Amino acid sequence: MKKTFKIGGTHPKDSKLSSEIAIESFPPVPRVCISMAQHLGAPATPIVAKGDKVVVGQVIGEPAGFISGFVHSSVSGTVADVLPMADLAGNMVPHVVIDVEGDEWDPAIDRTDKIVTESSGTPEQLIAKIKAAGIVGMGGATFPTHVKLAPPKDKKAEYLILNGAECEPFVTADDRIMREKPVQIVIGARIMMRALSVEKCFIAIEENKPAAIAAMTKAAGSYVGIEVLKMKKKYPQGGEKQLIDAITSRQVPSGALPIDTGCVVQNVATALAVYEAVQKNKPLFERVMTVTGNCLQNRKNYKVRIGTPLKDILAAVGGAPVEGNMKYISGGPMMGKAIVNLDATTQKGSSCLLMLTEEETLRKPESNCIRCGKCAEACPMGLEPWLLNKLARVGDRYDDLEQNNIADCIECGCCLYTCPANIPLLDIIRVNKAEVMKIIRARQAK
Numbered sequence: 001m002k003k004t005f006k007i008g009g010t011h012p013k014d015s016k017l018s019s020e021i022a023i024e025s026f027p028p029v030p031r032v033c034i035s036m037a038q039h040l041g042a043p044a045t046p047i048v049a050k051g052d053k054v055v056v057g058q059v060i061g062e063p064a065g066f067i068s069g070f071v072h073s074s075v076s077g078t079v080a081d082v083l084p085m086a087d088l089a090g091n092m093v094p095h096v097v098i099d100v101e102g103d104e105w106d107p108a109i110d111r112t113d114k115i116v117t118e119s120s121g122t123p124e125q126l127i128a129k130i131k132a133a134g135i136v137g138m139g140g141a142t143f144p145t146h147v148k149l150a151p152p153k154d155k156k157a158e159y160l161i162l163n164g165a166e167c168e169p170f171v172t173a174d175d176r177i178m179r180e181k182p183v184q185i186v187i188g189a190r191i192m193m194r195a196l197s198v199e200k201c202f203i204a205i206e207e208n209k210p211a212a213i214a215a216m217t218k219a220a221g222s223y224v225g226i227e228v229l230k231m232k233k234k235y236p237q238g239g240e241k242q243l244i245d246a247i248t249s250r251q252v253p254s255g256a257l258p259i260d261t262g263c264v265v266q267n268v269a270t271a272l273a274v275y276e277a278v279q280k281n282k283p284l285f286e287r288v289m290t291v292t293g294n295c296l297q298n299r300k301n302y303k304v305r306i307g308t309p310l311k312d313i314l315a316a317v318g319g320a321p322v323e324g325n326m327k328y329i330s331g332g333p334m335m336g337k338a339i340v341n342l343d344a345t346t347q348k349g350s351s352c353l354l355m356l357t358e359e360e361t362l363r364k365p366e367s368n369c370i371r372c373g374k375c376a377e378a379c380p381m382g383l384e385p386w387l388l389n390k391l392a393r394v395g396d397r398y399d400d401l402e403q404n405n406i407a408d409c410i411e412c413g414c415c416l417y418t419c420p421a422n423i424p425l426l427d428i429i430r431v432n433k434a435e436v437m438k439i440i441r442a443r444q445a446k
């Protein structure tokens with residue numbers, strides 16, 4: 001039976017227009033700008049300076065706290081500058097700018113195609129290697145993977161769940177890596193199972209990816225304890241809490257973490273990065289990214305170096321596909337973020353560059369709430385979006401918003417998608433959630 005989560009959810013058109021397009025390496029660019037803030041937590045501290053020579057895979061940024069990560073050069077060349085620049089979201093963060101010269105890799109990296117199946121090392125050694133490779137959650141959350149693989153002493157992991165749901169419309173990067181690198185992903189899962197000391201791993205894939213399900217099932221067949229599950233196509237099937245509910249029937253309580261239910265959820269792309277780090281000594285400096293849109297003919301699944309300017313990617317697919325005000329999204333249309341600056345560059349969490357026409361993004365005029373309850377029915381976190389919207393619009397009702405669990409919102413957009421009154425529920429909730437989170441953090445810091 002196909003598994004799914006129990007509360008809420010919706011069914012946007014999946015528009016997987018690039019699912020049959022094989023992964024292609026993106027051609028070299030003359031200059032990359034690598035952000036030091038590609039992970040949740042404190043930005044890394046740059047450790048190179050203008051004029052330094054670097055090679056592919058060399059550390060250029062060191063973690064600046066417990067929740068932070070290493071950053072590596074994705075190219076060889078000369079550091080042109082280290083300066084604050086606007087990232088994909090428009091935030092000014094430190095970047096290392098490198099003029100590309102050749103393609104010289106750190107000689108420790110195994111660049112052959114040979115699949116390395118055997119691995120050794122204690123959980124501590126494996127986690128240290130994953131940390132040194134700068135691996136973060138590649139589904140978009142960008143939480144440092146080594147932190148997730150080392151739960152606090154009083155919490156015990158029981159299951160590893162690999163997220164291959166890829167429930168966001170349009171995005172096909174995970175689908176492609178599951179079809180093209182299934183064995184490597186399974187070995188990555190085995191390494192994470194060893195790091196966590198768990199015996200069971202579920203790999204969850206939505207039913208609309210039959211080729212990926214077949215490839216992953218075949219690859220997992222030779223290993224005890226790894227099971228591929230066919231998930232129902234329902235958004236947001238790939239949400240951490242939704243996957244845990246669907247697979248284990250355990251609920252992550254409000255304010256708690258997945259590990260409180262004995263589960264650790266990692267993305268399939270993260271598993272591939274773990275394989276490459278542990279088995280091939282390759283840090284995370286490139287990733288697969290979908291470039292797509294209804295308006296784009298030349299769709300791609302590119303393996304792209306981190307720090308590649310988006311405008312170079314746009315140029316490679318033929319430029320803006322239509323005249324007028326195009327909208328560019330980093331990620332999928334439901335949870336992705338609008339890109340404010342095409343000079344910004346790819347990051348570890350960049351799963352997709354989605355192009356939408358002005359027509360596709362036009363918002364219909366907002367009308368009054370008709371109390372139909374559709375938003376509450378669709379909310380996978382059991383919230384009442386109409387009430388959160390009402391409280392937020394009154395202003396200064398942060399206590400009430402907190403009591404109504406606005407902090408639990410996963411910003412999935414199901415409420416906005418289903419509202420017949422076209423109320424921008426997600427926008428309003430997101431802004432107010434950020435304020436409530438600030439209040440909660442300030443309280444916890446006292």
Ligand code: SF4
Nearest residue numbers: 379409410412413415
């Ligand atoms: S965006 Fe938040 S409030 Fe809206 S449906 Fe998703 S979880 Fe619920």
Ligand code: SF4
Nearest residue numbers: 369370372373375419
């Ligand atoms: S879906 Fe829209 S109209 Fe219906 S209750 Fe929610 S906010 Fe109101």
